[in-house]
Amino acid sequence: MxxxxxxxxxxxxxxxxxxxxxATYTSDFNFPGLLYAVPVCATIGSGTIAGLDTSVAGSMPGVQAVYHRANIGRIYRSAPDEGLGTHLDERRPPFEDDVIRYYGQYVAAAVADTYEQAIAAANAVKVTYDAKEPDVRDQLEPEGQPNLDGERGDPDAAFDSAPVKIDQTYSTPVETHNPIELHASVAVWDGQDFTLYETTQGVVNHRDVAAEMLGVPKERVRVISRFLGSGFGGKLFPWPHSFIAAAAARDLNRPVKLVVSRDMMFQNVGHRPRTQQRIRLGAGSDGKLVALMHDSLNHTSILDDYQENCSEATPYSYSTPNFRATSGLARRNVGTPTSMRGPGAVPGLYALESAMDELAIALGIDPVELRLRNEPNKDEGLDLPFSSRHLVECLAVGAKRFGWSGRDPRVGSMRKNGLILGWGVAGCSWIAExxxxxxxxxxxxxxxxxxxxxxxxxxxxxxxxxxxxxxxxxxxxxxxxxxxxxxxxxxxxxxxxxxxxxxxxxxxxxxxxxxxxxxxxxxxxxxxxxxxxxxxxxxxxxxxxxxxxxxxxxxxxxxxxxxxxxxxxxxxxxxxxxEATFGSEDRKFSQHSFGAQFAEVTWQPEIARLRVSRVVTVIDAGRIINPKPARNQIEGSVVMGVGMALLEATEYDARFGAPINNNLADYMVATNADAPQIEVTFLDYPDRVLNDMGARGVGEIGLAGIAAAITAAVYHATGVRVRNLPVRLEELLA
Amino acid sequence: MEMFAFSEAAGVEDAIRAGAESGTAQQGARVRFVAGGTTLLDLMKLDVERPLAVVDINGLPLDTVTKLTDGRLKIGALVRNSDLAYHPDVRSNYAVLSQALLSGASAQLRNMATTGGNLLQRTRCMYFRNRALPCNKREPGSGCSAIEGENRSLAILGTSAHCIATNPSDMNVALTALGAVIQIEGTAGKREVPIEAFFFEPGDTPERENVLDPGDLVTSVTLPPPPQNCSQVYLKLRDRASYEFALASAAIVASVDNGTFSYIRVALGGVASKPWRSLEAEEQLYDQPVDEASFRRAADAALAGARPQSRNGFKIELAKRCIVHALGVATAS
Structure with a gap:
C-alpha cells in the first residue's frame, strides 16, 4: 500500500x-459477575413521589438490589463549569429528591443477575405519586426579559421605514437524536478505581464529570468508548443513567450494565428543544437588507438552562447595517435538552433562510440572486474578516449543478413525469474552531x-x-x-x-x-x-x-x-x-464553513404525496482530508434534513406529559426510500488560519439550511408556506 | 416482560388444548400462540400482552398455499408474508393482496410475519402501547386517552366513544376486498367466518376485537376464485415512503363492461377500527360509468359516516383522494 x-x-x-x-460497542462489554440494571421511570410529568414500595421487586428471582433515593449512596453534583470544561446538561444527580419534573424521570433502578430479571423487578416496583398537571405546551413565552445576543445600528427604525418587510414566526419541534446504538453504561469497580465503558462523544469530559459526581479523584476513573453507533450530540455529555450504573457497581462490588431503552431515549438523554423564532427582514427594493432581527425562544427543563442559540449564524450571514438578536427560555416539564447536530445554527438557519426565501418572493428577485446581493465582505457581527468564506461560489456552483437557471418561479408551474416539481435553495454555515x-x-x-x-x-x-x-x-x-x-x-x-x-x-x-x-x-x-x-x-x-x-x-x-x-x-x-480557539476572546478572523443547499421536491396533489427527489449540496469546509467519509457526513446530513423538514417531531401528550411517539415507528426518521438523489461538491479551499493543513470539520454543516431549502421547494410546488416543522401532508391538502 | 411458560405445539389439537386454558382469546389472554412474533413479542416487551403461557405453533403444518379444486386459494396461517406476496398465484390472480403485503412493514418483518399473525395484528394506537396511560382496549373501563390526545393516525370510521383505534394491517384490507374467508379450529370443531364478520367494531367492548374464543386457532384463509377480467389495486398513502402504517389506503377489485362497473369491491385501511369494506362506495359504482364523477360520488359515500377527531380530520379528504385515485388506476385502460 x-x-x-x-x-x-x-x-x-x-x-x-x-x-x-x-468492534466492541459499549453494550458489548461483558465481565464475570456482570449484573444488569433497569431503571424505573416516572409515569407522571410533574409532581412528587408519595410512596415507593420495592418489597415485591426486591424479593424476585435474581434481584441483587433495588436502588432509589434512600439507598443509592452519595452521588454529588458536579459544580457549574465555564464553557465546556466539565460539563453535563442535566445536572441533577439521579434520585436526588422526590420531585418529578418530567415524564420518565428515573425514580428507582432494579439490579439483577439477568436483564430479564431486572426488567421484571423494575416493573414490580410500586410507585405512587402526588401528581400535578404537567406543562408541555408548544407555544413558548419567554421567562423574564430576553437576552440581547447582538445589536448594531437601529434595527427598529430601519425595519419600520423599510420598503419591503418580512415579519414571520417559524417553529421547530422537539427532535430526538435516535442514533441506532442505544445509550449504555457498563461500570466496573475494583474497590478503588472505576472503569466506565460509556456511549460517549467525550471520554475525557465524562471522566471529569464522573469523578466529581462519584466523589473520587480523576485518576480513579477511566472512561472507555472504542466505537459509537452514532450520537448526533446526544452522547456529548453524561446522563444520569451512567451514575446509576456506577453507584450500583460501587455498592454491589460487581460490574453493572445499564442499557437505556428506546423509549427512555425520548425522555432521559436529551433532545433538540422546541424553538420559536420571529424573523424580521427589512429590505430596499434593490433587495439589500436594511434591517434584520432574530428573536428566538427555546424550551428548557425545569432545572436546567439549555440555550439553543438559534441566532448563532445570523450576525455574519448577510450584510445589514441594522441588526438585533435576542433569545429567551421557556420552562417545560421535559427532560433537559441538549446539543443535536448543528445546535443553534440548524433551527436558526431554517428560520433565517426561510425568511430570505419569503423576502425574495416579496421582492420578485431570484432567491440565489438575493443572497448574492447581501453577501458581506466581513463578519459584521464581530467586525472581523472571514478566515475563508466562499458562499458566493457555493451558490454559483450549486446553481449550475442543479440547473437552477431552468427554474420557473411561478408556483406549481414546473412538471416532470406528471409530477409537480418544487425547487428551493438555502445557504448554510457552521463554526470552524x-x-x-x-x-x-x-x-x-x-x-x-x-x-x-x-x-x-x-x-x-x-x-x-x-x-x-x-x-x-x-x-x-x-x-x-x-x-x-x-x-x-x-x-x-x-x-x-x-x-x-x-x-x-x-x-x-x-x-x-x-x-x-x-x-x-x-x-x-x-x-x-x-x-x-x-x-x-x-x-x-x-x-x-x-x-x-x-x-x-x-x-x-x-x-x-x-x-x-x-x-x-x-x-x-x-x-x-x-490550544483551543473555541471560546477565545483574542481572535483576528471570523472562522466558519459555508455551503449552499438546492432541493427539489415532487408533489402529487391527487394523492397528497410529497417526496424530496434531488438535493445538490456544495460545501466550503476548508481542505477535505478524506473525501469518502466527508461525503458520507454530508449525505447523511441531507437525509437527516429530509426527516427534519418533513417527518421528525417528538409529540408530548398535554395531559400526561409523556413523549407519546417514543419509538422508531411513530417517531419518523427518513428511511432509505425517502433519501433523495444527493450530489455533494466540496470546494476544498484550505483555511490555514485554523491549522497547517487548512482542514475544518464536516459533521454538522450538511444539516444546516436543508430544511429551509426543502420548505422553499414545498412552497414553490404547492403555494403553501409551512413555518412550523415538520411539513405535514394535511397542511398541503387544501 | 413477565415470566411465562414456553412450549411447542405438537399438533393443531395440542395447540387448541393449550389455548383453551386461557380465560379469553382477546386482550388479557393468559395463553398466546406465537408464530412470527412480530406483534406479540413487541407487545410482551411493552407489558401490554402478559401471557402466562406462550405456545409456539411454528411447527404446525399450516405453511402452504394450495389451489383447491373449486378454484379457491387456501393460504395456511403460517405462510410468511413475503412468501405469500411473491407466490405466483397470488401475484397473477390476487395482485391486490401482493401489493398490500409488500407495502407493509419492512422486508425483515415480512420474512417473519405470518398470514394468521397479520390477520390478528393489533392497533398501533400509542396509548394502547403505553401501559402507564389509560386505554379501554388494554384496561377496559380505564378510559380512552386517544380521543383527547394524539390521534392523528387513528380511525374516523367504525369508532365509538370508548375507542378510536385503527386496524393497522394492509393485508386485511386486501383480504376484505377479495372476500376472504377465515378457517378456525377450536374446541367445538372447525368453522368458517367471512372476513367481514371476523372483526368487531369497538362499541363498548374495545378489548374484544374478533370472533376468536379460547382455544380457537386460525388455520387458514381462503380466497374465492378471482373474478374474471378484473383489475386490482392497493394504494397506500402515508407520510414517508416506507415503513409506516397507512394514513389511508384503498383496495380495489373492479371489472368494467362497456364503460360501466360490472363488479366492484372497495375496502379501506388506515381509517377504520377494522378492515373496512365500503358497501356505500360500491353501491355508487355498480353499473355506473367509469369516470371521475362516479369515483367522487363513491368516495363521498364511503366517508359520509366519518367521525373525525381533533387531529385526524384530514383523513376524510385523504381517504377520498385515495379512493378516487385508486379507482382511476384500476380502471385505466
Missing part, C-alpha cells in the same frame, strides 16, 4: 471490524506508526482521518498506522462535538510527529552504524519516512525504522499539544 495523504479516499480503517461484528488536544505519535522499528489521543470516533471517520493525516506527514502508508482512541488513559483529546475533532487534532499530530522524528534524528547521529553517526542533527532532514542529509536527497538516506533498529529502540514517541 502506498502513502495515503490527505485528500485521498481511504476506506474506513475500522470498517472490517464493524461489518464483521468484532478547535478544542484543545494532545496527541501521541510513536514511530516504530517495523516501519509502522501509532497515533493515540483520548478523543473518539463517533462513526464519522476519525480513525481513518487520523491515519490520513499521519500518513501525509510521515510517508507511512495508512495500513501501517495504528490509531488508538476512546480511552482516558491516552493523552487528553477533544469531545466529538462542533465538527471540531479533525481541525483540533491536526496541530497536535504535527507537533507529535516532529517531536518523534527529532528523536529519530538524535538516534541517527548517536548510533554507530548509521550513515549519520557523529553528524549534527540539524544537518539532517526527514522526508517521507527517510532520514537523509539536508544537502542530499532521500534516495541516499536511510528509512527511519532501520535507524531505530540500529539504535535497538522499539520506537520513538512524540507528544503534541495544541
Amino acid at each position: 502506498t502513502v495515503s495523504p490527505a485528500g485521498s479516499s481511504v476506506p474506513r480503517i475500522e470498517g472490517p471490524l464493524k461489518v464483521s461484528g468484532i 478547535r478544542f484543545a488536544a494532545q496527541v501521541a505519535v510513536d514511530l516504530r522499528d517495523d516501519g509502522s506508526a501509532r497515533v493515540a489521543t483520548a478523543t473518539q470516533d463517533i462513526g464519522t471517520g476519525t480513525y481513518t482521518v487520523l491515519a490520513n493525516v499521519v500518513s501525509e506527514k510521515t510517508g507511512i502508508p495508512a495500513n501501517k498506522i495504528e490509531v488508538v482512541l476512546g480511552d482516558t488513559n491516552l493523552p487528553p483529546g477533544p469531545i466529538s462535538g462542533g465538527s471540531m475533532v479533525t481541525a483540533s487534532v491536526i496541530p497536535a499530530v504535527s507537533q507529535a510527529i516532529e517531536s518523534a522524528q527529532q528523536r529519530i534524528l538524535m538516534a541517527a547521529i548517536e548510533t554507530e552504524g548509521t550513515p549519520f553517526y557523529g553528524l549534527e542533527a540539524d544537518a539532517l532532514a526527514f522526508s517521507g519516512g527517510i532520514v537523509h542529509r539536508k544537502n542530499e536527497g532521500p534516495e541516499r538516506g536511510m528509512a527511519f525504522e532501520k535507524i531505530l533498529a540500529k539504535a535497538k529502540a522499539r520506537s520513538t514517541s512524540g507528544l503534541g499539544k495544541a
Whole structure:
C-alpha cells in the first residue's frame, strides 16, 4: 500500500471490524459477575413521589438490589463549569429528591443477575405519586426579559421605514437524536478505581464529570468508548443513567450494565428543544437588507438552562447595517435538552433562510440572486474578516449543478413525469474552531506508526482521518498506522462535538510527529552504524519516512525504522499539544464553513404525496482530508434534513406529559426510500488560519439550511408556506 | 416482560388444548400462540400482552398455499408474508393482496410475519402501547386517552366513544376486498367466518376485537376464485415512503363492461377500527360509468359516516383522494 495523504479516499480503517461484528460497542462489554440494571421511570410529568414500595421487586428471582433515593449512596453534583470544561446538561444527580419534573424521570433502578430479571423487578416496583398537571405546551413565552445576543445600528427604525418587510414566526419541534446504538453504561469497580465503558462523544469530559459526581479523584476513573453507533450530540455529555450504573457497581462490588431503552431515549438523554423564532427582514427594493432581527425562544427543563442559540449564524450571514438578536427560555416539564447536530445554527438557519426565501418572493428577485446581493465582505457581527468564506461560489456552483437557471418561479408551474416539481435553495454555515488536544505519535522499528489521543470516533471517520493525516506527514502508508482512541488513559483529546475533532487534532499530530522524528534524528547521529553517526542533527532532514542529509536527497538516506533498529529502540514517541480557539476572546478572523443547499421536491396533489427527489449540496469546509467519509457526513446530513423538514417531531401528550411517539415507528426518521438523489461538491479551499493543513470539520454543516431549502421547494410546488416543522401532508391538502 | 411458560405445539389439537386454558382469546389472554412474533413479542416487551403461557405453533403444518379444486386459494396461517406476496398465484390472480403485503412493514418483518399473525395484528394506537396511560382496549373501563390526545393516525370510521383505534394491517384490507374467508379450529370443531364478520367494531367492548374464543386457532384463509377480467389495486398513502402504517389506503377489485362497473369491491385501511369494506362506495359504482364523477360520488359515500377527531380530520379528504385515485388506476385502460 502506498502513502495515503490527505485528500485521498481511504476506506474506513475500522470498517472490517464493524461489518464483521468484532468492534466492541459499549453494550458489548461483558465481565464475570456482570449484573444488569433497569431503571424505573416516572409515569407522571410533574409532581412528587408519595410512596415507593420495592418489597415485591426486591424479593424476585435474581434481584441483587433495588436502588432509589434512600439507598443509592452519595452521588454529588458536579459544580457549574465555564464553557465546556466539565460539563453535563442535566445536572441533577439521579434520585436526588422526590420531585418529578418530567415524564420518565428515573425514580428507582432494579439490579439483577439477568436483564430479564431486572426488567421484571423494575416493573414490580410500586410507585405512587402526588401528581400535578404537567406543562408541555408548544407555544413558548419567554421567562423574564430576553437576552440581547447582538445589536448594531437601529434595527427598529430601519425595519419600520423599510420598503419591503418580512415579519414571520417559524417553529421547530422537539427532535430526538435516535442514533441506532442505544445509550449504555457498563461500570466496573475494583474497590478503588472505576472503569466506565460509556456511549460517549467525550471520554475525557465524562471522566471529569464522573469523578466529581462519584466523589473520587480523576485518576480513579477511566472512561472507555472504542466505537459509537452514532450520537448526533446526544452522547456529548453524561446522563444520569451512567451514575446509576456506577453507584450500583460501587455498592454491589460487581460490574453493572445499564442499557437505556428506546423509549427512555425520548425522555432521559436529551433532545433538540422546541424553538420559536420571529424573523424580521427589512429590505430596499434593490433587495439589500436594511434591517434584520432574530428573536428566538427555546424550551428548557425545569432545572436546567439549555440555550439553543438559534441566532448563532445570523450576525455574519448577510450584510445589514441594522441588526438585533435576542433569545429567551421557556420552562417545560421535559427532560433537559441538549446539543443535536448543528445546535443553534440548524433551527436558526431554517428560520433565517426561510425568511430570505419569503423576502425574495416579496421582492420578485431570484432567491440565489438575493443572497448574492447581501453577501458581506466581513463578519459584521464581530467586525472581523472571514478566515475563508466562499458562499458566493457555493451558490454559483450549486446553481449550475442543479440547473437552477431552468427554474420557473411561478408556483406549481414546473412538471416532470406528471409530477409537480418544487425547487428551493438555502445557504448554510457552521463554526470552524478547535478544542484543545494532545496527541501521541510513536514511530516504530517495523516501519509502522501509532497515533493515540483520548478523543473518539463517533462513526464519522476519525480513525481513518487520523491515519490520513499521519500518513501525509510521515510517508507511512495508512495500513501501517495504528490509531488508538476512546480511552482516558491516552493523552487528553477533544469531545466529538462542533465538527471540531479533525481541525483540533491536526496541530497536535504535527507537533507529535516532529517531536518523534527529532528523536529519530538524535538516534541517527548517536548510533554507530548509521550513515549519520557523529553528524549534527540539524544537518539532517526527514522526508517521507527517510532520514537523509539536508544537502542530499532521500534516495541516499536511510528509512527511519532501520535507524531505530540500529539504535535497538522499539520506537520513538512524540507528544503534541495544541490550544483551543473555541471560546477565545483574542481572535483576528471570523472562522466558519459555508455551503449552499438546492432541493427539489415532487408533489402529487391527487394523492397528497410529497417526496424530496434531488438535493445538490456544495460545501466550503476548508481542505477535505478524506473525501469518502466527508461525503458520507454530508449525505447523511441531507437525509437527516429530509426527516427534519418533513417527518421528525417528538409529540408530548398535554395531559400526561409523556413523549407519546417514543419509538422508531411513530417517531419518523427518513428511511432509505425517502433519501433523495444527493450530489455533494466540496470546494476544498484550505483555511490555514485554523491549522497547517487548512482542514475544518464536516459533521454538522450538511444539516444546516436543508430544511429551509426543502420548505422553499414545498412552497414553490404547492403555494403553501409551512413555518412550523415538520411539513405535514394535511397542511398541503387544501 | 413477565415470566411465562414456553412450549411447542405438537399438533393443531395440542395447540387448541393449550389455548383453551386461557380465560379469553382477546386482550388479557393468559395463553398466546406465537408464530412470527412480530406483534406479540413487541407487545410482551411493552407489558401490554402478559401471557402466562406462550405456545409456539411454528411447527404446525399450516405453511402452504394450495389451489383447491373449486378454484379457491387456501393460504395456511403460517405462510410468511413475503412468501405469500411473491407466490405466483397470488401475484397473477390476487395482485391486490401482493401489493398490500409488500407495502407493509419492512422486508425483515415480512420474512417473519405470518398470514394468521397479520390477520390478528393489533392497533398501533400509542396509548394502547403505553401501559402507564389509560386505554379501554388494554384496561377496559380505564378510559380512552386517544380521543383527547394524539390521534392523528387513528380511525374516523367504525369508532365509538370508548375507542378510536385503527386496524393497522394492509393485508386485511386486501383480504376484505377479495372476500376472504377465515378457517378456525377450536374446541367445538372447525368453522368458517367471512372476513367481514371476523372483526368487531369497538362499541363498548374495545378489548374484544374478533370472533376468536379460547382455544380457537386460525388455520387458514381462503380466497374465492378471482373474478374474471378484473383489475386490482392497493394504494397506500402515508407520510414517508416506507415503513409506516397507512394514513389511508384503498383496495380495489373492479371489472368494467362497456364503460360501466360490472363488479366492484372497495375496502379501506388506515381509517377504520377494522378492515373496512365500503358497501356505500360500491353501491355508487355498480353499473355506473367509469369516470371521475362516479369515483367522487363513491368516495363521498364511503366517508359520509366519518367521525373525525381533533387531529385526524384530514383523513376524510385523504381517504377520498385515495379512493378516487385508486379507482382511476384500476380502471385505466
